Amino acid sequence: MAAAAPPLKDELDIVIPTIRNxxxxxxxxxxxxxxxLIIVQDGDPSKTIKVPDGFDYELYNRNDINRILGPKASCxxxxxxxxxxxxxxVSKKKYIFTIDDDCFVAKDPxxxxxxxLEQHIKNLLCPSTPLFxxxxxxxxxxxxxxxxxYPFSLREGVPTAVSHGLWLNIPxxxxxxxxxxPLERNTKYVDAVLTIPKGTLFPMCGMNLAFDRxxxxxxxxxxxMGDGQxxxxxxxxxxxxxxxxxxxxxxxxxxxxxxxxxxxxxxxxFVNLKKEYNGIFWQEEIIPFFQAATLSKDSTTVQxxxxxxxxxxxxKLGKVxxxxxxxxxxxxxxxxxxxxxxxxxxxx
Amino acid sequence: MSQVIxxxxxxxxxxxxxxxxxxxFMEAWRPMFSRFHLIIVKDPDLKEELKVPGGFNLNLYTxxxxxxxxxxSSSTISFSGYSCRYFGYLMSRKKYIISIDDDCIPAKxxxxxxxxxxxxxxTNLTTPATPFFxxxxxxxxxxxxxxxxxYPFSLRSGVECGxxxxLWLNLAxxxxxxxxxxPSARNSRYVDAVLTVPARTMxxxxxxxIAFNNELVGPTLLPAFRxxxxxxxxxxxxxDIWTGMCAKVVCDHLRLGVKxxxxxxxxxxxxxxxxxxxxxxxxxQLMEEVVPFFQSVRLSEAAVTAEDCIAEIAxxxxxxxxxxNPMFARAAENMVEWIKLWKQVRSL
Numbered sequence: 001m002a003a004a005a006p007p008l009k010d011e012l013d014i015v016i017p018t019i020r021n022x023x024x025x026x027x028x029x030x031x032x033x034x035x036x037l038i039i040v041q042d043g044d045p046s047k048t049i050k051v052p053d054g055f056d057y058e059l060y061n062r063n064d065i066n067r068i069l070g071p072k073a074s075c076x077x078x079x080x081x082x083x084x085x086x087x088x089x090v091s092k093k094k095y096i097f098t099i100d101d102d103c104f105v106a107k108d109p110x111x112x113x114x115x116x117l118e119q120h121i122k123n124l125l126c127p128s129t130p131l132f133x134x135x136x137x138x139x140x141x142x143x144x145x146x147x148x149x150y151p152f153s154l155r156e157g158v159p160t161a162v163s164h165g166l167w168l169n170i171p172x173x174x175x176x177x178x179x180x181x182p183l184e185r186n187t188k189y190v191d192a193v194l195t196i197p198k199g200t201l202f203p204m205c206g207m208n209l210a211f212d213r214x215x216x217x218x219x220x221x222x223x224x225m226g227d228g229q230x231x232x233x234x235x236x237x238x239x240x241x242x243x244x245x246x247x248x249x250x251x252x253x254x255x256x257x258x259x260x261x262x263x264x265x266x267x268x269x270f271v272n273l274k275k276e277y278n279g280i281f282w283q284e285e286i287i288p289f290f291q292a293a294t295l296s297k298d299s300t301t302v303q304x305x306x307x308x309x310x311x312x313x314x315x316k317l318g319k320v321x322x323x324x325x326x327x328x329x330x331x332x333x334x335x336x337x338x339x340x341x342x343x344x345x346x347x348x
Numbered sequence: 349m350s351q352v353i354x355x356x357x358x359x360x361x362x363x364x365x366x367x368x369x370x371x372x373f374m375e376a377w378r379p380m381f382s383r384f385h386l387i388i389v390k391d392p393d394l395k396e397e398l399k400v401p402g403g404f405n406l407n408l409y410t411x412x413x414x415x416x417x418x419x420x421s422s423s424t425i426s427f428s429g430y431s432c433r434y435f436g437y438l439m440s441r442k443k444y445i446i447s448i449d450d451d452c453i454p455a456k457x458x459x460x461x462x463x464x465x466x467x468x469x470x471t472n473l474t475t476p477a478t479p480f481f482x483x484x485x486x487x488x489x490x491x492x493x494x495x496x497x498x499y500p501f502s503l504r505s506g507v508e509c510g511x512x513x514x515l516w517l518n519l520a521x522x523x524x525x526x527x528x529x530x531p532s533a534r535n536s537r538y539v540d541a542v543l544t545v546p547a548r549t550m551x552x553x554x555x556x557x558i559a560f561n562n563e564l565v566g567p568t569l570l571p572a573f574r575x576x577x578x579x580x581x582x583x584x585x586x587x588d589i590w591t592g593m594c595a596k597v598v599c600d601h602l603r604l605g606v607k608x609x610x611x612x613x614x615x616x617x618x619x620x621x622x623x624x625x626x627x628x629x630x631x632x633q634l635m636e637e638v639v640p641f642f643q644s645v646r647l648s649e650a651a652v653t654a655e656d657c658i659a660e661i662a663x664x665x666x667x668x669x670x671x672x673n674p675m676f677a678r679a680a681e682n683m684v685e686w687i688k689l690w691k692q693v694r695s696l
Contacts, residue, residue, distance in 0.1 A: 109458065132639070133551035135513060135608050136520060136535065143537055145530070148523040148582065149552025149589035151639045152632070166484065174497040181494065186485065188492060190541040197549035202482035203498025237498040256484050280501065287481070287500045 006034040007121045012095040014117070015087035019043040019079075020101065025052050027104050031115045035097075038087040040065075043079060060086060068341075075333040080226025082235035084206065085334075088213065088220050089341050095124060096217070097210040102265035106168045109189050119259035120163045120210035123193055127157025128253020130198040137257070138193040157195075161216040161252035162243060165208035166190075167263040172205045174233075174280070175273035182269065193257040198248045201290055204240020208261045211243075215252055217342075218302045219243040221334040223327060230323050231282070232275030241290040242331075246305040249295045278321070285320045289313075303335050310335075359470065360442040360562075362387045364433035365450055366580055368396035375401060376453040380466045387436040391580075393428050409435055417693065425682050425689070429580050430555060431571035431587055437562070438693055444473055445566075446559040448613060449582070455517045455614035458538045468611035469512045469559035472542055476506025477605020479547040486541040486609070506544075510565040510604035511595055514557035515539075519615040521554040523632060524583040527621035542609040547600045550643055553592020556582065557613045560595075564604055567654045567690045568595045572682040573675070575631040583624035586631045590679065593642040598657040601647045634675065641669055655687050662687075 014035050016022065019042040025032065029052070037057035041049050045061035065086050066073045076086045081100065088096055097117055106114050126140040132154050139146045139155070146155055171186040196202050211220060219242050222235035247254050293312060299305040314328035361384050363370070370388070374381070378401075385405050390398050392411035400408070414420075414427050414435050427435045433447055446469050454462045475489040481503050488495045488504070495504050520535035527533065545551050560569060573590035599606050645664050651657045662683035670677035 131643075133545050133549050133608070135515060135551055135554065137539060143533075143535070145520075145522055145526050145533065147552050148521045148526075148554065149586065149592070149635065150523075151636055153636055153639075164484065171485065171494070172497050173494060174499075177494055177497075184492065184494065186493065188490075188540055190486060190539060191537055192539045192541060196482050197546050199548055200482050200546035202484055203496050205484070205496070205498075233497065240498075256482075276497075283498070283500050284502055287503075 007118065008095055009034050011093055012097060012121070013038050013087070013091040013093040015040065015084055015091065015096055015098040016101060017042055017081040017084035017087070018049060018101045022049060022051055022101060024101050024104060025055065029054070031105070031117050035117070036093070038091055040084050040087045042081065042083045060090065069337050072333050072337040075221070075224070075330040075337065077222065077225045077229070077235065078227040080232055080235060081206070082222035082225040085220055085222040085239070088217055089338050091213060094212060094214050095121070095210065096213050098206060099261065100207045102263065103167070103207055104262040104264055106260045106262040114259050114261070116165060116208060116259035116261050120165060123163035123255045123258075124160050124210060124212055126160065128160045128195040128255055129154065129157045130195050130248070130253050133197055138195070138255070141193065158251050158253045159212070159215060160255055161212050161247050162254040163210040164202075164204055164254065164256040165210070165259045165261060166257065167205075167207060168260050170263040170266045172207065172263070175269045175276050176280070178266070178269035178272065189260060190257065193255055196244070196254045196256055201241055201244055201287065202254075202256065203237050204243065206236030206239070207263065208259070209236070216243055216247060216302055218335055218338045219246045219306055221306075221331060224330050230321070231278045233272060234276070234279045241286070242306065242309055245290055245293050245295070245309065246302060249299065249305055250302070278323075282320055285317065289316055303339065306335055307332060356383050357385070358443040359384045359466070360387055360436075360440040360445050361385070361466065362389065362433050362436035362440065362445055362447045363450055364430060364436070364447070365390045365394065365398055366429065366432075367450055368394055369399045370450060371399055371401050373450050373453065374404065377448075378403070379462075380454065380464045384466065385442070387440055389427070389432040389436040391429055391432045407439070409439060418689065423685060424678055425571055425685055426574060427571065429578060430582070430585055431574070433555075434569065434571040437566065437569050438689065440562060443561065443563050444470060444559065445562045446470075447555065449556045449615070451616045451618045452516070452556060452613040453616065455612040457612075458540065463611050463613075465514060465557065465611035465613050469514065472512035472607045472610075473509050473559055473561055475509065477509040477544040477607055478503065478506045479544050479600070479605050482546060483543075486543045487607075490542065507603050507605050508561065508564060509607055510561050510599045510602070511553075511606040512559040513551070513553055513606065513608040514559070514611045514613060515609065516554075516556055516615040517612050519617060521556055521582060524621045524625035524628070525632070527583065528625050531621065538612060539609065542607050545596070545606045545608050550593055550596055550639070551606070551608065552589050553595060555588030555591070556615065557611070564602070565595060565598060565654050567658055567687055568598045570594070570658070570683060570686040572686065573679040575628060576675070577628045577630070579624065579627060581619040581624050583619065583621055584628045586635055589635060590638070593638065594658065594661055594683075597642060597645055597647070597661060598654055601651060601657055602654070634673065637672065638669060638676070641665070655690065658683055658687055
């Protein structure tokens, strides 16, 4: 069988945050090896994390982050996988795929190993359909199409900014749910990709995620989490809510569904509860905030949208807790750092 | 997840008979239908006697019954063709109504087992819907799954489900142009999910395989929009698409849920898409006009029942769409008349 060149080989970076080791890459080798990796090493920078042979990579530890960003490094979390967004910032590629180091290759119902990266690329390269729900899910997939009644004027779709994958085995539950159902495993393979409709929010998980850096990169800030912060395990969700509001505003699509990966490690629910504790209450204010957030017509770039959002965060969520004032400032710092490392090459 | 207890006397299965010999259809569905009361409505244009096998608890309605309730000389409401089932809805006094086209038989799931579409629809209708936030693991009330991390706790009790939209294997519900372009396209993908279509997101409601809570949304399922050359194939009608958009607006306003996904039915080969396309294409054009209307229509706070909502939608249709095309004006009249009929029949 002739092997086709790996799609987007020189246009996609794989960003992996790690604090332990990268042993999981061995299982992914057949799918990942052609691609460039950006490893973001969290925790103790004096520790050496070995990257398996044969991978082309760059690795950044905390010292590197501090050196590259200087005082702006304050926006990058420490002792939390949220630090991965530093990888998005230093990448020079159009597409990013990010995956956790406890995620392995899953099998589809036929027993075949799932090339998650390939599916994410398919999702990103074909349009999204956020303006009208297609009951047969992704209409651009083989064997599917738009159903009767789907407006013809909406069948071209919009560009896809985000591809949100799912997980078999350990599901991504919050701490209270984990405590109540410690043995529940996700065994259901739902053979669908679908666009999350415009105006609808969702909880984005950073375990198995891909996005178009050119279209939405600056919105993928994973917030202030971990060491010295009053909250954890809300990094990806925060990025997801900002991203969705901005995608809705700019007419971009967010997809969810396939591909599945196999999530192997169940984190400690008691540790999680401590991290999530504030979030559980704050969420009740955060969600209405994002649901009601509107951006001005003048916000025509992701950066402008993001800065506008950060001001709204400071003004409205700042009342909930001073953390949000800090977070709003960090959001601004993030954009400054992003623009410094990614000077615009042409005006939008 | 506790088993849903189906009270047999709460369900009506309404079948619109467009073909005279229902024997093979009824026999195929016997294991799923036999517990319940059936309402069979004969297409008033069908000349032949209906053949229905014994052993079912059913009521049969024909043209003469329709003539007693609706004065065809003064009314523009027509029960011809696929609209005959609406007479069944009008006559039903049950809480849940399930309706399946008479060219569909039970499908098999991915394990090869026959799907009890009735039971699945009832499960959908009797478990909460979650229209205000998207759950990435789909139906959180399904066995083996739950709300994911980041799903706001205050939204986890959900809302009542008003409508359950099922899907089709084999002949999918594509429009005539799509099926004509891909004559051999058949839907063979079994997507093992039910999900709530988010609030304020429109979808194409296919009448082929649906169920609804008659107490909550009954009057919303109405025969209003008829194409001039509407025929006896789904490719030649958009009546359900119109009704579906009304129903979604009503459900969104009344804070009820609309679910889509399981169950699947197996749709048998019937008709020729190219022939249908030659006959009827105007409807396809007309529907483009109505989409922006339905996406933006908002109802007043005074509209607290389905009847109130339909009255308001009808008034808006007459005012905004009625001017451009008399077909819409007639649809609005039909809607107003239907509500009158609905109340009249129930006051007897």
